[in-house]
Amino acid sequence: MASKGRLYRRRLRARIIVSFVLLGTGLTAAFALATLLLRSNIENDLIDSWLASEAKNFVEFKRENPDPNAPFSLSRQIEIIARSPRTITNLPFAWQRLETGVYEMVDEDVVGEPRPYKLAVYRGDDIISFLRYDFSQEQLSQRNLVYALLATLVVFSILAALLGLWASRRVMQPVSDLATRLQGFSEGGQPEPLAPHFADDEVGQLAAALDDYSERLTALVRRDREFNADVSHELRTPLAVIRGATELLQAAPDLDPKSATRLKRIERAVTQCTDLIEALLTLSRSERGHGAADLRRIIGQIVEAQRLAMRGKAVELVVEDGPQVVIDAPESVLSVALGNLIGNAVKYTGQGEVRIRISRDAVAITDSGPGIAAEDAEHLFERGVRGKGSEGSKGAGIGLAIVTRLCELYGWEARLAPRGDGEEGAVATLRFSR
Incomplete structure (x- = not known):
C-alpha cells in the first residue's frame, strides 16, 4: 500500500512537471510562430510596396532623363531594366506578359541551384521597367531565424521542465511530509x-x-x-x-x-462456543496470539463432535495417519478454522466419506459431496457467499469468512477447489505457511 501511495505521488508530481513543460513549450512555440508570421508578412509587404514604388519612380525618372547614362541610385541587390514595348522581346519570356505589380520568381544560379527573387513590373505607355530584387539573403536570414527560434524553443522547454521540477518539489513537499507522518503512525x-x-x-x-x-x-x-x-x-x-x-x-x-450422548454434544457445543468467542475476540483486537496447538488432537476433537452431530448420517469420517504437528497459535483459533472447514465438508456430503489428511504444513479435507465449480471456489470465502449446493441448508455464509480473517491474521492460507481425481466433491486445504 505504501509503494502504491508513492506511485500516485510520483504521478501527481509528474503531472505538475508535464504541465509546466507543455505550458512553456506551447507559449514559446506560439511566440516563435507569431514572430515568423509577422516577420514574413511585414517584410513581404514592405518589400513589395517599395519595389512597386521604385519601379514607378524609375519610369518617371527615365521620362525626365532619357540619357542612358543618367544615374538612378538603387541597392546593389536590385537589377533594373527598362524597355519600350517594342524591344521587350529580348527579355525572358516569363517577364514579357507580366502586368504592373510585384511577382515572386525563381531561376537558377551558376551552379544550378534555385535562386528566388522578386520582380517589380511597371508598364507605362512608352516605357516598361523591370526591377529584379535578389531575395535569397532574406530567405537565408529567415531560415537562420527559424533555427534560432527552434533553439529558443528547446532552451525554454528545458527551463520550463526545471521550473516544473522545482515547483513540484515545493508543491508536493507538504503532501509528502503528511504521507510520511501518516505512515509513521503506530x-x-x-x-x-x-x-x-x-x-x-x-x-x-x-x-x-x-x-x-x-x-x-x-x-x-x-x-x-x-x-x-x-x-x-x-x-x-x-x-x-x-x-x-x-x-x-x-x-x-x-x-x-x-x-x-446428549450431554457430550452439549459439552462439545460449549467448547465450540468458547473457542469461537476467543477467536472473535482475537480478530476484534487484531492481535496475533501464540500457543502450542496439537493439530492431531484438535482434529480428533472436531471429528468426535461431528460424529455426535451427524445423527446416523451415512458419512464416514476418516483421519489418515500423519506426522505429529504443533502449530504456534491458540487452540481456540485453530479449532475454529478447522471446525468450519470440516463442518462444511460434513454438511454438504449426503453420503460417502470425508477424509482428513495431515501433513507437515497443511491439512487437506476431501469430501464426496456435490462439489463446487472452479469459478465459484475463490468467492466462497467472501462474507455472505454460499455455494450452489447449499440450498436447503442452514447458515449465513460467514464461517468461511471467519476462516479467511484468521488466515490473514496468522499468515495462513485457506483454499477450496474441486477434486482432481475425477470424483465428485471438493478439497478444502488449510496451509500454515504460504
Whole structure:
C-alpha cells in the first residue's frame, strides 16, 4: 500500500512537471510562430510596396532623363531594366506578359541551384521597367531565424521542465511530509495530531480532516473492542455454568447411554462456543496470539463432535495417519478454522466419506459431496457467499469468512477447489505457511 501511495505521488508530481513543460513549450512555440508570421508578412509587404514604388519612380525618372547614362541610385541587390514595348522581346519570356505589380520568381544560379527573387513590373505607355530584387539573403536570414527560434524553443522547454521540477518539489513537499507522518503512525495508541505541523492551507485542512477522522475512528475501535470484551466476558459466565452442570450430570452413576450422548454434544457445543468467542475476540483486537496447538488432537476433537452431530448420517469420517504437528497459535483459533472447514465438508456430503489428511504444513479435507465449480471456489470465502449446493441448508455464509480473517491474521492460507481425481466433491486445504 505504501509503494502504491508513492506511485500516485510520483504521478501527481509528474503531472505538475508535464504541465509546466507543455505550458512553456506551447507559449514559446506560439511566440516563435507569431514572430515568423509577422516577420514574413511585414517584410513581404514592405518589400513589395517599395519595389512597386521604385519601379514607378524609375519610369518617371527615365521620362525626365532619357540619357542612358543618367544615374538612378538603387541597392546593389536590385537589377533594373527598362524597355519600350517594342524591344521587350529580348527579355525572358516569363517577364514579357507580366502586368504592373510585384511577382515572386525563381531561376537558377551558376551552379544550378534555385535562386528566388522578386520582380517589380511597371508598364507605362512608352516605357516598361523591370526591377529584379535578389531575395535569397532574406530567405537565408529567415531560415537562420527559424533555427534560432527552434533553439529558443528547446532552451525554454528545458527551463520550463526545471521550473516544473522545482515547483513540484515545493508543491508536493507538504503532501509528502503528511504521507510520511501518516505512515509513521503506530498501530496502537492515539496517533499524534497532524494539523499543528502544517500551515493553514489546503494541506493543513487535509491534515485537520485526517485528525478528526482519526479521532472518530479511534473512538469507534475503542468502543468495538470494549463491547467485544464485555460480550465475551458476559458469555463466558453462562457457558461456564453450562459446562459445570454438564460435568455433574455426566458423573451421575445412573446415566443412560442416550443421555450421555446428549450431554457430550452439549459439552462439545460449549467448547465450540468458547473457542469461537476467543477467536472473535482475537480478530476484534487484531492481535496475533501464540500457543502450542496439537493439530492431531484438535482434529480428533472436531471429528468426535461431528460424529455426535451427524445423527446416523451415512458419512464416514476418516483421519489418515500423519506426522505429529504443533502449530504456534491458540487452540481456540485453530479449532475454529478447522471446525468450519470440516463442518462444511460434513454438511454438504449426503453420503460417502470425508477424509482428513495431515501433513507437515497443511491439512487437506476431501469430501464426496456435490462439489463446487472452479469459478465459484475463490468467492466462497467472501462474507455472505454460499455455494450452489447449499440450498436447503442452514447458515449465513460467514464461517468461511471467519476462516479467511484468521488466515490473514496468522499468515495462513485457506483454499477450496474441486477434486482432481475425477470424483465428485471438493478439497478444502488449510496451509500454515504460504
